[in-house]
Amino acid sequence: MTGEPTPAEEKVHYRACSLCEAICGLEIRVAGGAIRSIRGDKADPFSRGHICPKAVALKDIHDDPDRLRQPMRRTASGFAPVPWPEALDEAADALRKIRGRYGRKAVAVYAGNPNVHNWGSILFAPPFYRSLRAGRRYSATSVDQLPHHLAAYLMFGHQFLLPVPDLDRTDFLLIFGANPVVSNGSIMTAPDIKKRLKAIRERGGRIVVVDPRRTETTGFADEHLFVRPGSDALLLAALVQIVLTEHPDRLGGLADLVDGVDELAAALAPYTPEAVSGATGVPAESVRRLADDFCGAKSAVAYGRMGVSVQAFGGLCQWLVNVLNLVTGNMDRAGGAMFPRPAVDLLSLSSRGGFARFKSSVRGLPEFAGELPVATLAEDMLTGGDDAARALVTIAGNPVLSTPNGRKLDEALAGLDFMLSIDLYINETTRHADLILPPTGPLEHDHYDIVFHQLAIRNTARYSPALFPPGDGALHDWEILLELAARLDGSPWLERLKGRALRWYLRRQGPTGLLERLLRNGPYAHTLDFRQVMSAPHGIDLGGLEPSLRERLKTPDRRIAAAPKQFIDDLDRLAASLRAEPGARDELVLISRRQPRSNNSWMHNYPRLMKGADRCCLQIHPDDARQRVLTDGALARVRSRAGEVVVPVEITDAMMPGVVCLPHGFGHDRDGVRLRVAEKHPGASVNDLTDELRVDLLSGNAALSGVPVTVESEQPQPRAQLA
Numbered sequence: 055m056t057g058e059p060t061p062a063e064e065k066v067h068y069r070a071c072s073l074c075e076a077i078c079g080l081e082i083r084v085a086g087g088a089i090r091s092i093r094g095d096k097a098d099p100f101s102r103g104h105i106c107p108k109a110v111a112l113k114d115i116h117d118d119p120d121r122l123r124q125p126m127r128r129t130a131s132g133f134a135p136v137p138w139p140e141a142l143d144e145a146a147d148a149l150r151k152i153r154g155r156y157g158r159k160a161v162a163v164y165a166g167n168p169n170v171h172n173w174g175s176i177l178f179a180p181p182f183y184r185s186l187r188a189g190r191r192y193s194a195t196s197v198d199q200l201p202h203h204l205a206a207y208l209m210f211g212h213q214f215l216l217p218v219p220d221l222d223r224t225d226f227l228l229i230f231g232a233n234p235v236v237s238n239g240s241i242m243t244a245p246d247i248k249k250r251l252k253a254i255r256e257r258g259g260r261i262v263v264v265d266p267r268r269t270e271t272t273g274f275a276d277e278h279l280f281v282r283p284g285s286d287a288l289l290l291a292a293l294v295q296i297v298l299t300e301h302p303d304r305l306g307g308l309a310d311l312v313d314g315v316d317e318l319a320a321a322l323a324p325y326t327p328e329a330v331s332g333a334t335g336v337p338a339e340s341v342r343r344l345a346d347d348f349c350g351a352k353s354a355v356a357y358g359r360m361g362v363s364v365q366a367f368g369g370l371c372q373w374l375v376n377v378l379n380l381v382t383g384n385m386d387r388a389g390g391a392m393f394p395r396p397a398v399d400l401l402s403l404s405s406r407g408g409f410a411r412f413k414s415s416v417r418g419l420p421e422f423a424g425e426l427p428v429a430t431l432a433e434d435m436l437t438g439g440d441d442a443a444r445a446l447v448t449i450a451g452n453p454v455l456s457t458p459n460g461r462k463l464d465e466a467l468a469g470l471d472f473m474l475s476i477d478l479y480i481n482e483t484t485r486h487a488d489l490i491l492p493p494t495g496p497l498e499h500d501h502y503d504i505v506f507h508q509l510a511i512r513n514t515a516r517y518s519p520a521l522f523p524p525g526d527g528a529l530h531d532w533e534i535l536l537e538l539a540a541r542l543d544g545s546p547w548l549e550r551l552k553g554r555a556l557r558w559y560l561r562r563q564g565p566t567g568l569l570e571r572l573l574r575n576g577p578y579a580h581t582l583d584f585r586q587v588m589s590a591p592h593g594i595d596l597g598g599l600e601p602s603l604r605e606r607l608k609t610p611d612r613r614i615a616a617a618p619k620q621f622i623d624d625l626d627r628l629a630a631s632l633r634a635e636p637g638a639r640d641e642l643v644l645i646s647r648r649q650p651r652s653n654n655s656w657m658h659n660y661p662r663l664m665k666g667a668d669r670c671c672l673q674i675h676p677d678d679a680r681q682r683v684l685t686d687g688a689l690a691r692v693r694s695r696a697g698e699v700v701v702p703v704e705i706t707d708a709m710m711p712g713v714v715c716l717p718h719g720f721g722h723d724r725d726g727v728r729l730r731v732a733e734k735h736p737g738a739s740v741n742d743l744t745d746e747l748r749v750d751l752l753s754g755n756a757a758l759s760g761v762p763v764t765v766e767s768e769q770p771q772p773r774a775q776l777a
């Protein structure tokens with residue numbers, strides 16, 4: 055016999071993957087405290103056994119020697135471990151002092167993407183914010199989906215009334231600026247996306263993709279239309295204009311609820327396909343045919359994601375995507391855009407939102423739901439004067455790599471009076487922190503998706519118990535947040551008392567106790583209870599989406615606003631873009647891309663995801679490469695107003711002429727980073743090129759797409775010239 059454990063010693067554990075929005079079910083085999091295999095859970099009613107390569111890297115995350123296991127303090131000679139009680143006290147003291155001395159606006163918080171994948175953070179950040187009383191809050195929302203929330207808030211009255219494509223029933227899927235075959239879907243939780251896309255065509259449906267790059271998703275489509283980055287609002291306006299003039303009165307079942315259609319028709323009248331085709335690059339005939347096909351389909355849904363969110367007209371795009379679904383009678387209808395109803399409904403858990411109630415101090419950009427656009431973070435620290443932010447807390451975020459003009463942010467972070475990071479790693483952002491508090495890893499805490507069931511194309515419920523106990527003395531994110539909150543209260547005694555009572559209750563409940571309560575008050579309270587959810591290792595199917603908008607509308611008048619004033623007013627800016635001069639002749643525009651074996655900026659430290667050739671290269675069309683005497687694999691220098699990088703080029707006709715593309719999340723060669731695998735494949739950060747001054751002026755969302763750049767060959771200098 056070998057020393058191999060017998061199968062009897064092997065335990066099988068089922069849980070949902072929390073790495074991306076697809077929430078796939080996993081089957082993880084463990085023996086002797088070590089992970090032996092990670093596979094898709096075939097019994098998961100939603101993901102049906104699907105997984106992607108990232109899931110297997112959960113083992114690498116768990117075992118990663120670079121992952122922090124104890125709090126770290128920055129010293130003159132690098133980071134050194136500190137005991138938990140000391141670190142928590144020190145962090146709270148420093149924050150309280152700065153708040154006391156300079157006021158609330160001196161304290162800023164940035165919350166990154168993994169918070170929405172972590173129920174402890176979602177449920178326990180509010181009491182932390184309440185005690186911290188930071189005058190400035192930012193998050194990854196404003197380099198991502200902010201325009202979706204704005205459109206939902208202004209049209210339907212709640213930031214989380216986010217329509218998702220009814221993928222499993224639609225007959226026509228029109229995709230703008232999304233690459234779900236790589237991203238696995240976003241604001242569209244749909245595990246096993248390839249099969250679901252294939253099924254559309256197998257049942258006689260059609261898929262059209264609008265994107266400046268021929269993507270992995272276009273391979274699943276009937277048609278791909280190249281579009282100039284940042285011009286989608288014009289194209290969408292033209293589509294809606296055609297529908298309103300040539301296929302009017304199609305509002306369907308919602309007709310009695312919709313306001314503003316006449317106003318909409320008047321405002322969009324100038325946007326004929328002929329008027330916009332020069333700017334969009336999409337021929338007028340293609341737009342007319344697309345509108346006819348969309349209207350002619352039994353059911354149809356337009357879906358727009360990152361590419362049409364992080365651009366100068368992100369707000370208009372997401373509004374017009376909703377409008378297109380609405381005016382063709384496809385909103386809140388089977389096969390169209392629908393509103394999931396999960397067992398824990400965020401509509402009752404979260405505020406409706408709120409817009410432009412205050413502005414950022416330097417550029418005057420609007421808040422949304424209490425948060426300022428993160429494109430203003432660096433200037434709020436560097437040029438805020440007496441009003442400047444002097445302390446920052448980052449929670450699961452890496453804004454140096456993920457927000458525009460990372461170099462400027464580097465400079466701002468280096469000048470802070472104090473910075474605290476709650477994070478797993480010493481990375482490009484947290485290296486600036488005075489203290490880093492590391493939470494437990496993803497397999498060391500239990501989990502229930504509060505956010506992604508809300509965005510899912512099917513209603514399901516799935517609870518995942520922890521696989522491993524927390525390491526010695528380790529704290530979960532939610533525990534760190536509560537411990538800090540307890541040390542931060544500085545408010546009047548009544549507030550302090552209330553805060554203390556709330557925390558006592560929350561600590562006793564933990565996220566699991568809260569879940570029990572939330573399910574009891576949720577929409578399935580009569581058919582589904584906590585015990586059932588806890589004892590269903592593969593999750594519970596609650597059925598397909600049902601029309602529900604009528605009873606869930608949260609606008610003050612309970613009606614749907616097709617033409618909110620904010621969007622109509624912003625059309626002036628769109629009209630001006632039609633008249634704008636073209637850029638300089640040698641200028642290209644930059645977009646970014648995702649890759650199957652990455653997750654934003656933080657999953658480049660896992661050996662099994664980093665195998666093979668380096669992937670951080672600039673994709674460029676052959677004509678553009680030829681003009682610049684660039685050969686495949688040669689180095690190019692890319693410059694923008696914000697900065698420059700040197701990267702290898704990949705020549706490909708997948709790019710639209712005039713457009714170049716870099717993956718986001720690379721750039722791991724900054725000093726002081728401790729990511730030993732990532733540092734070997736550092737790549738360059740696309741956000742050293744993106745420009746914090748380019749924003750969607752309506753929503754404040756960063757315009758990461760369509761950045762003007764120049765590209766030139768970076769030839770090694772010939773010897774003679776060096777001499």
Ligand SMILES: Nc1nc2c(c(=O)[nH]1)N[C@H]1C(S)=C(S)[C@@H](COP(=O)(O)OP(=O)(O)OC[C@H]3O[C@@H](n4cnc5c(=O)[nH]c(N)nc54)[C@H](O)[C@@H]3O)O[C@H]1N2
Pocket residue numbers: 165166167168172194197198360449450451452453455456457476477478479481493495496531646647653654655656718719740741744758
């Ligand atoms: N140019 C360009 N920029 C982009 C994008 C783009 O497409 N192009 N995409 C944007 C999008 S969509 C997003 S969402 C943002 C992401 O922006 P961020 O959220 O700022 O960046 P992430 O790379 O997700 O960084 C996550 C951080 O959380 C830490 N972490 C991971 N898990 C946990 C956990 O459970 N708890 C704690 N406390 N920390 C954890 C990681 O170590 C890492 O530091 O980037 C945006 N930036």
Ligand SMILES: Nc1nc2c(c(=O)[nH]1)N[C@H]1C(S)=C(S)[C@@H](COP(=O)(O)OP(=O)(O)OC[C@H]3O[C@@H](n4cnc5c(=O)[nH]c(N)nc54)[C@H](O)[C@@H]3O)O[C@H]1N2
Pocket residue numbers: 074075167198230231232233234236237238239240264265266267269281282283284285286359360361362365645646647648649650651652653654655759760
């Ligand atoms: N493997 C992997 N999966 C991920 C992530 C990851 O980093 N890696 N990140 C996760 C996160 S946080 C998110 S938010 C989602 C994002 O999910 P998606 O939105 O599906 O992902 P992207 O790949 O950013 O797709 C954006 C698409 O828009 C296109 N595009 C760029 N500019 C424009 C434009 O101006 N107009 C149009 N029409 N298209 C444009 C790009 O070419 C790209 O194909 O993915 C999630 N899933």
Ligand code: SF4
Pocket residue numbers: 071072073074075076077078104105106107108109238245
């Ligand atoms: S697609 Fe997303 S949820 Fe599914 S296994 Fe991959 S990372 Fe995890």
Ligand SMILES: [Mo]
Pocket residue numbers: 167198
């Ligand atoms: Mo995102």
